[in-house]
Amino acid sequence: MSENFLATLNESQQKASQHIDGPLLILAGAGSGKTKTITTRLAYLISIGIDPSSILTLTFTNKSAKEMRERAFSLIDPNLINTPPLLCTFHKFGLLFLKLHMQVLDRKNNFIIIDTDDKKRILRSIDKEITTALMANEISKYKNSILTPAEVKETAQLKLYTQIADIYEKYEAYLLKNNLVDFDDLLLLPYKIMEKNKELAKEVSAKYQYIMVDEYQDTNELQYKLLRVLCCTHNNLCVVGDDDQSIYGWRGATIKNILNFTEHFKDTVVIKLEENYRSTDTILNHANQLIEHNRNRLGKNLRGTRHKGDSVKLYESHDENEETRKLVDDIKKLLLAGECASDIAILFRVNALSRSLEEGFNKAGLPYKLVGGMKFYERAEIKDLIAYFRILTNPTDNFSFKRIVNKPKRGIGKTTIDKLDARSIQDKKPIFKLIDELSPEELIVLVGKKNSRTLKVFIASVLDLKDVLEKSKIGFLDAFEEIFDYRSSYDNAPDGIDRQANIDEFSGFIRDYFMQNPHLNLEDFLNEISLESEQDKLFNEAVSMMSIHASKGLEYKHLFVIGLEEGFFPLIGDGSNLEEERRLGYVAFTRAMDTLTLSFVHSRFYKGKRAMLTKSRFLSESGLIKGSLKIERRSDFIKGDIVTHKIFGMGRVEKSNKVGKEYKLTINFGGSKRDILSSFVEKK
Ligand code: ATP
Numbered sequence: 001m002s003e004n005f006l007a008t009l010n011e012s013q014q015k016a017s018q019h020i021d022g023p024l025l026i027l028a029g030a031g032s033g034k035t036k037t038i039t040t041r042l043a044y045l046i047s048i049g050i051d052p053s054s055i056l057t058l059t060f061t062n063k064s065a066k067e068m069r070e071r072a073f074s075l076i077d078p079n080l081i082n083t084p085p086l087l088c089t090f091h092k093f094g095l096l097f098l099k100l101h102m103q104v105l106d107r108k109n110n111f112i113i114i115d116t117d118d119k120k121r122i123l124r125s126i127d128k129e130i131t132t133a134l135m136a137n138e139i140s141k142y143k144n145s146i147l148t149p150a151e152v153k154e155t156a157q158l159k160l161y162t163q164i165a166d167i168y169e170k171y172e173a174y175l176l177k178n179n180l181v182d183f184d185d186l187l188l189l190p191y192k193i194m195e196k197n198k199e200l201a202k203e204v205s206a207k208y209q210y211i212m213v214d215e216y217q218d219t220n221e222l223q224y225k226l227l228r229v230l231c232c233t234h235n236n237l238c239v240v241g242d243d244d245q246s247i248y249g250w251r252g253a254t255i256k257n258i259l260n261f262t263e264h265f266k267d268t269v270v271i272k273l274e275e276n277y278r279s280t281d282t283i284l285n286h287a288n289q290l291i292e293h294n295r296n297r298l299g300k301n302l303r304g305t306r307h308k309g310d311s312v313k314l315y316e317s318h319d320e321n322e323e324t325r326k327l328v329d330d331i332k333k334l335l336l337a338g339e340c341a342s343d344i345a346i347l348f349r350v351n352a353l354s355r356s357l358e359e360g361f362n363k364a365g366l367p368y369k370l371v372g373g374m375k376f377y378e379r380a381e382i383k384d385l386i387a388y389f390r391i392l393t394n395p396t397d398n399f400s401f402k403r404i405v406n407k408p409k410r411g412i413g414k415t416t417i418d419k420l421d422a423r424s425i426q427d428k429k430p431i432f433k434l435i436d437e438l439s440p441e442e443l444i445v446l447v448g449k450k451n452s453r454t455l456k457v458f459i460a461s462v463l464d465l466k467d468v469l470e471k472s473k474i475g476f477l478d479a480f481e482e483i484f485d486y487r488s489s490y491d492n493a494p495d496g497i498d499r500q501a502n503i504d505e506f507s508g509f510i511r512d513y514f515m516q517n518p519h520l521n522l523e524d525f526l527n528e529i530s531l532e533s534e535q536d537k538l539f540n541e542a543v544s545m546m547s548i549h550a551s552k553g554l555e556y557k558h559l560f561v562i563g564l565e566e567g568f569f570p571l572i573g574d575g576s577n578l579e580e581e582r583r584l585g586y587v588a589f590t591r592a593m594d595t596l597t598l599s600f601v602h603s604r605f606y607k608g609k610r611a612m613l614t615k616s617r618f619l620s621e622s623g624l625i626k627g628s629l630k631i632e633r634r635s636d637f638i639k640g641d642i643v644t645h646k647i648f649g650m651g652r653v654e655k656s657n658k659v660g661k662e663y664k665l666t667i668n669f670g671g672s673k674r675d676i677l678s679s680f681v682e683k684k
């Protein structure tokens, strides 16, 4: 059987799939079958009798985990899979791990995962001055660098950072007190647990004998360390990635993980895949030309295997309305010609660019799905429902309790909540239990007569609902509305119709979930949705619109990339990095299988005004247009080139010799000649 499915792979892919013990690095360009190779390897390992439950595969999204699982299982005899292999995101793995081992940190495993929005609200309540985004990002950075508040305080130079270290400390105390974990904790706490308990680390490592990671170029320092611990008893780690597709540098991912893999793991076998199976030769050729302008890269060969294909189409428009019209017309034609909407995608670097597209699609009645944007579960009404459901599964969750105790309005104000909070700390009891256990008289002393009655009724209602839930996972949704009148509280609200539609969609979704997974409970559902990522909500029969970041690993027959203008793409400004922008360009172009259309405009309405724009340098760098200047590859240096050096200023190249990936240049700086390596100068 195994021979059968290996036959669809090329020789290098086969070799990689059949690799069993020891570290393996598969380093290869876009569309070369990296994901396919590790999927096949998973099937191969199971087919030769390796216990599926000893294989752990980590991916970037739940969606890709699901796809890989389906594909791998379709390749092998289902009888071989008694316990399925674990295939999930790093965060999901962290969650499962914490459910089993949280007690090592003297914490209970009924913790709640908070999302970015919750995190910001907590930070705002701790400090009112510093911007929440700054606090949130800094703290995330510290956690991912495994730094405690005390360590940050020690090294902080500026007052601002000492303040943030203080906030970090308070934030951590708040999470601990309420038994909350944030997304970073899902990686950090498992690491800390295994650092603290080496025996446990060895046990877990021995359980997962074979570990695989897709998209390794976008892992960060903490993920690397976690992998190290997980591999500590065997070093059977197989990673795949592409340094040219590293696009999460801004979020702390470090390309060093992949560049230094062979140093990190001794005796690594390196396999390169050099054929692209996704894109036409034309598309691939332009993508390759673009990425060749980056200096910090390993440099790889990537040959096409398909046909030449259509030329890349360039759209030049006056403004975004004309741009949208062209796209809408094209996509209509594709659909009329029988193409599936799900095979078409539009990508952009900056999310704001989707607005005019959405308008145009709505007008034309074309089905589309915007990936990302405001996430469904981040809407206030959905978060309220989630908070209700969390209380049902975990009455110690003060955080959720406080969110819903006055939703819909019951006349419970902030002062009352503060009193309950203070008493809950004093009595070391969650608020829910506190109200339940205090006698009516005691509660009246604490919060007054009217509030006391309201709170007692509230608690009794939650307990009633809990009874219903125990009897019927589906029936509890109707009971919820009957008891709390939550949906109807939006009856006359200005945006009530939208909100009620969201509530209905969410209820329908929960019903489906339990119909399909009758053995799972509400807690499983809540955990699962807290880990949903952007790509996980892709609809089927619709054109996808998404940021380039969200498109990683995906492929579309017909691809449109809009906003190829200087300033938008490459994005220029706050912390943007031209090489990372170019990698984003490479990722974008290489999502296309059959046709690629790139679009730029002369002006766009952005941030309240109309901005005049010039076309992106990426168009000339990828060989799609000849600029008015002679377009040369930045990596070439020839005699006569004018260059600038940080210290010596402007000079002219007199001699140029290629040495490896670099050029050794003799440069004349206003009369004095120096030998300098090309990576130290910029070409004018
Ligand atoms: P990315 O870098 O974008 O993540 P990748 O290297 O993971 O890409 P895959 O998604 O695994 O590439 O494969 C790209 C496409 O090529 C898929 O449609 C896959 O089925 C196809 N493919 C891969 N290997 C082969 C092969 N040996 N023969 C035919 N098709 C292949």
Ligand code: MG
Pocket: 034, 035, 036, 214, 553
């Ligand atoms: Mg892939």
